[in-house]
Amino acid sequence: MRRAVAAVIRKDLRIELRTGEAVPAMLLFSVSTFVLFHFALDRASVEGELAAGVLWVTLLFAAVLGMSRLFVAEREQGGFDGFLLAPVDRTSLFVAKAAVLFAFLAAVELAAVPAFAILLLGPSPWPAAGELVLVLLLADLGIAVIGTLVGALGIQTRARELIVPIIALPLMIPLAIAAARATSPLFLEAGAEALPGRWLLVLGLYDLVFGLVAFAVFDFLLEE
Amino acid sequence: MFARGLKPLSIASVVLIVGAFALVFFYAPNDADQGFVQKIFYLHVPVAIVALLGFVAGGVFGIRYLRTGDRSHDLRSYVAIHISLILAVAALVTGSIWARAAWGQWWVWDEPTLVSFLIVFLLYACYQPLRFSIEDPERQARTAAVFAIVAGAFVPLNFMAVRLAESLVHPRVLSATGGSMPGEMRLTFLVALVGMAVLFVTLWKYELTSKQASMQLRALKRALADEDDSWVPTRRSAAPQQL
Numbered sequence: 001m002r003r004a005v006a007a008v009i010r011k012d013l014r015i016e017l018r019t020g021e022a023v024p025a026m027l028l029f030s031v032s033t034f035v036l037f038h039f040a041l042d043r044a045s046v047e048g049e050l051a052a053g054v055l056w057v058t059l060l061f062a063a064v065l066g067m068s069r070l071f072v073a074e075r076e077q078g079g080f081d082g083f084l085l086a087p088v089d090r091t092s093l094f095v096a097k098a099a100v101l102f103a104f105l106a107a108v109e110l111a112a113v114p115a116f117a118i119l120l121l122g123p124s125p126w127p128a129a130g131e132l133v134l135v136l137l138l139a140d141l142g143i144a145v146i147g148t149l150v151g152a153l154g155i156q157t158r159a160r161e162l163i164v165p166i167i168a169l170p171l172m173i174p175l176a177i178a179a180a181r182a183t184s185p186l187f188l189e190a191g192a193e194a195l196p197g198r199w200l201l202v203l204g205l206y207d208l209v210f211g212l213v214a215f216a217v218f219d220f221l222l223e224e
Numbered sequence: 225m226f227a228r229g230l231k232p233l234s235i236a237s238v239v240l241i242v243g244a245f246a247l248v249f250f251y252a253p254n255d256a257d258q259g260f261v262q263k264i265f266y267l268h269v270p271v272a273i274v275a276l277l278g279f280v281a282g283g284v285f286g287i288r289y290l291r292t293g294d295r296s297h298d299l300r301s302y303v304a305i306h307i308s309l310i311l312a313v314a315a316l317v318t319g320s321i322w323a324r325a326a327w328g329q330w331w332v333w334d335e336p337t338l339v340s341f342l343i344v345f346l347l348y349a350c351y352q353p354l355r356f357s358i359e360d361p362e363r364q365a366r367t368a369a370v371f372a373i374v375a376g377a378f379v380p381l382n383f384m385a386v387r388l389a390e391s392l393v394h395p396r397v398l399s400a401t402g403g404s405m406p407g408e409m410r411l412t413f414l415v416a417l418v419g420m421a422v423l424f425v426t427l428w429k430y431e432l433t434s435k436q437a438s439m440q441l442r443a444l445k446r447a448l449a450d451e452d453d454s455w456v457p458t459r460r461s462a463a464p465q466q467l
Contacts, residue, residue: 149374156367157357167354167371170347171378174385202385213377217370220290 001095004088008096013103015073022069023107026062030112033058034119045122052184055116056176059109060143060169066104067147068164070097071155084222094148094218101151102144109136121187128186131195135186138203139179142210146171149214152221178202225296226432237426240419244412252412261325264318266412270420272315272341276379278308278424279348283376286369295467298365301372302464303431305351307424312345340386347375355462365464439466 016022037054038044046054074080083093113136117125125132146168154164182199248266255262285301288294319338324330332338354371358364443466 149370153354153367153371156363157354158359159353159357163350163354163357167347167350170343170350171374173343174378174382177385177388198388202388206381206385209377209381210374213374217290217373220366220370223366 001089001092004086004092005096005099008083008093009099009103012096012100016100016104022066023104026065026104026108027111029065030058030062030108031115031119033061034116038120043120046120047122047187047189049180049184051121051187052180054120055113055183056139056180058116059105059112059139060172060176062108062112063101063105063143063147063172064165064168066101066108067151067168068154068161070101070148070151072160075155080222090219090222091215093222094152094214097151098144098148098214101147102140105140105143106137109140123187123189123191125187127191128195132183132186134195135179135182135200135203138200138207139175142175142203142207143172145207145210145214146175149210149218152218156221175203175206178206226429226436230426230429230433233422233426233429237419237423240415240422244416244419247412247415252408253406258326261322264322264325266416268315268318268322269413270417271311271318273417274420274424275308275311275315276341276344277421278304278311278428279344279379280376282308282372286372286376289365289369290373295365295464298369299432299435299464299467300428301369302355302462303428303435305348305372306463307427307431309345309348309351311424312341312348315341316345336383336387340383343382343386344375344379347378351375352462356460359460361465435463436467442466 034054037046037058041050041054071080074083084090113125113132150164150168150171153167154160157163178199182196182203185193185196244266248263252263252266254260282301282305285297285304289297289301319341320330323332323335323338351368351371355364355368358367
């Protein structure tokens with residue numbers, strides 16, 4: 001299984017490096033959304049809860065873009081058939097795709113969060129950078145799991161671009177609540193406060209529950 | 225196949241629902257605080273609880289479909305979620321009316337039960353579009369089952385997250401301590417809850433029977449059409465088209 005997972009990850013990362021289909025689009029989308037928020041809120045800088053909300057809404061919407069692209073090559077160019085013919089565990093496709101989406105999200109955030117800090121965020125994010133990275137990683141894990149599952153659901157339909165966002169966004173609401181609540185004390189004007197532990201716990205629980213559920217049901221989406 | 229026990233179930237649901245409303249209007253006391261308006265509680269809460277249980281039941285039938293590959297479980301799951309969606313709209317509307325009467329607002333955001341219910345409703349509202357946009361019946365059933373399972377697991381997690389996020393204003397009817405209802409109210413509520421649950425099962429079986437009958441009718445029409453070589457068009461639908 002490990003070799004199959006590694007092979008799919010390698011293939012996807014190579015495609016992304018050569019074509020640049022997902023990550024640049026997600027990043028551009030994030031930056032445009034920050035600019036949009038600047039004008040829509042009519043503010044030069046945001047802090048606290050507002051900053052956390054703006055950041056997470058933007059990142060979640062950008063993630064939805066990545067989700068609907070995740071399986072397009074598999075569907076259009078017969079990757080599913082090839083994978084089903086190969087004598088490997090089907091779950092390895094799930095693990096590989098979740099890892100790829102996680103990598104995409106991390107890459108986007110590596111540029112989008114600094115852009116957010118420069119364009120919109122009032123207080124400096126540096127004092128709480130470690131905590132912020134922790135929240136981002138936990139949330140990315142949940143987004144990657146949900147995104148892989150919803151992407152695989154959406155690719156079965158004719159209306160992929162419609163189905164993926166309307167299913168993914170309600171599913172990610174608990175994640176958005178926990179991530180935004182966990183981040184808002186880090187962005188306070190008066191200086192970052194301690195990270196609220198219970199929201200990290202909720203994020204972890206979300207990752208765990210949906211990780212297990214997705215692990216259990218993903219195989220059924222692949223049968224032809 | 226689905227019609228067994230329909231008659232006693234129908235009678236039981238009529239008796240229970242009528243009985244529950246009789247209890248609501250003639251037996252249960254008026255709330256000391258909110259007065260008569262509070263009686264919408266006996267409709268709102270059972271509808272909401274039964275809708276949530278129906279969503280979870282849809283997920284359970286989804287699991288059974290994936291395990292057995294028996295299409296009748298797909299139909300069961302579909303009908304359970306369909307009726308629960310209708311009940312969910314009723315719960316949102318009655319909840320909104322009650323909120324207006326009790327708190328003076330149609331919608332209250334710092335109200336975890338309301339908000340989580342809305343989120344669950346928004347998620348399940350995607351179930352029909354999802355089914356509708358898949359043509360192959362086999363794939364439609366499988367994808368819908370996966371959705372039903374994931375969404376079924378989402379229901380409790382969502383309630384927990386939203387409840388943690390908000391203050392506690394909504395009365396906890398079924399709390400660990402048993403809530404704080406006096407005996408008459410509790411009895412009335414329990415009868416209303418059981419009545420609503422029985423009504424759900426009855427409607428579910430009626431819909432299953434009706435769906436099965438129209439499937440059989442379609443199969444017969446198709447068999448007849450083969451003879452004189454005309455073509456019977458099938459409508460694309462979110463519902464399962466054959467067992």
